[in-house]
Amino acid sequence: DQQVKQNSPSLSVQEGRISILNCDYTNSMFDYFLWYKKYPAEGPTFLISISSIKDKNEDGRFTVFLNKSAKHLSLHIVPSQPGDSAVYFCAASRLNSGNTPLVFGKGTRLSVIA
């Protein structure tokens, strides 16, 4: 049973427009969510996170929104740039449950077209 779902395997966006990547989760015990970005032949890099006590977290061009009632989060990238083209992984964790590991989604490949 997949606890973290990224239902869009790929997304194409024009440069300068907004990219919206979506993620759903099923485990109501998750209380901390992260987005990672991965370029080919490299390891994932941490991008942004959000605690369940918030509904929004912003870092430059990247904003993550959390809707707890819908068990849904989204990553907004504005404006999108060609260098944003990568695979984006959503991850979830139970922050207050000790060393519970991250659970990752399958990823969404973003292509930003110049």
Added chain:
Amino acid sequence: NAGVTQTPKFQVLKTGQSMTLQCAQDMNHEYMSWYRQDPGMGLRLIHYSVGAGITDQGEVPNGYNVSRSTTEDFPLRLLSAAPSQTSVYFCASSTPGRVREQYFGPGTRLTVT
């Protein structure tokens, strides 16, 4: 700092062979973990360690062994490789206060024939 380093970058094994994937970090991170990435499957946790001498199983531990004798190193051992272990393997580390925001190594691409 070199961050998280992994060796080798690529490896081809025959079924039944054994090998160790190396992982080292120079950031004095206590938390280290191993993931595998398969096409369409995301990242799945194999084993993790919260400090030297302490390891635990993740989601897909079968066929893999780990040990953590130092803070810096966290090797992953395949005792008898199988084609199902063909994958890209990532090692990651993080500080106790920011366990979830992990630093990943560049990965090892393993093919088992």
